[in-house]
């Protein structure tokens with residue numbers, strides 16, 4: 056499935072060129088032994104493929120907003136790049152909203168979700184014109200109060216998140232449509248459907264229904280069943296009201312990512328086709344659509360590149376001690392079954408290593424025994440000074456930093472290949488250009504965020 060438009064030809068070649076250039080240009084060094092790298096053309100291609108996927112199944116003129124889930128890559132330059140590619144932003148905290156604004160994402164292309172919005176957050180969103188999806192009956196009542204408070208110049212799209220209760224996927228922490236999920240108004244609880252229809256009927260400003268069935272680990276059929284359930288609710292509301300009360304459907308994100316190879320599978324196109332089969336009315340132009348993909352847009356365009364500091368052996372096992380561990384790959388280290396990563400290996404010059412594979416552990420720098428990225432992995436023998444690349448880490452790995460051992464958040468750089476004219480002869484050659492996305496955290500910043508300004512504070516108390 057998905058090979059036709061998997062769109063990742065040359066990903067491995069681009070990656071190898073980037074690693075070689077990162078070593079040669081001093082992006083990764085002995086003193087800066089771990090960095091994040093983002094494949095900018097890869098991100099652009101993923102965004103374009105998402106637009107195409109939905110355009111291909113939607114009636115002409117259908118209003119579709121692809122709002123990138125900021126938590127997957129909370130980096131201002133990434134949000135700006137995606138905005139340039141025609142995406143908006145899905146935010147779930149004041150911090151994420153601030154990042155979207157700093158990136159220049161217009162409020163009209165921003166969607167605020169989150170199960171715990173404060174009155175101040177709601178007020179700010181309404182004042183800015185940011186769309187809001189209320190998470191609960193309780194939050195809807197809060198919106199009632201805010202809208203009663205005073206007239207707004209214009210009311211942004213306001214919706215209610217519904218939990219279609221279609222069931223969970225293979226990773227329970229990421230399954231949001233279980234019967235008892237903390238998210239949304241449960242659709243199948245007793246009396247819920249009637250309450251929902253009435254809630255929409257009573258509120259002319261409540262014009263959107265939102266659902267996000269889950270993330271990594273959810274089968275596409277389950278996601279489609281969730282979308283079908285909210286579509287049917289929208290039809291019922293509109294039938295009951297006798298007008299187009301629900302004008303748009305926000306179908307969330309959650310497309311899983313293949314962490315086992317460079318193939319992009321499933322594709323956004325495959326998901327869009329499945330939705331078109333399962334819920335044909337979704338795309339006939341009567342509803343505006345919002346999507347909130349995160350992982351599937353960024354994962355395959357990022358890597359964590361780290362030096363091997365030491366190669367040792369213990370109990371007959373080879374262990375490469377690298378600078379990439381729990382501080383950058385917290386989910387992989389603490390839940391290795393759910394979040395395995397491919398590890399690519401390069402020598403001290405950044406060239407792919409191709410020696411005979413040996414079973415090795417790839418360890419991180421943190422001071423606890425479980426700080427392992429891979430155990431018993433078959434890889435060409437790693438030596439001190441080599442490099443490892445943790446692949447498919449463009450989504451969530453730059454947001455899930457873990458401050459253990461006061462290890463700094465690494466710098467993140469974007470890269471792209473460009474043509475360069477060589478010397479006097481002017482022969483063109485391809486080089487890789489890096490631009491900073493996020494600076495590495497400095498020691499001063501680490502001290503400051505660890506209370507450096509309050510050093511004597513506690514000594515004042517007895």
Ligand SMILES: *Cc1c(COP(=O)(O)O)cnc(C)c1O
Nearest residue numbers: 124267270308309347348349350
């Ligand atoms: C996390 C989240 C997303 C994005 O999920 P992905 O699996 O990264 O696509 C979208 N919408 C909501 C409400 C979320 O919580």
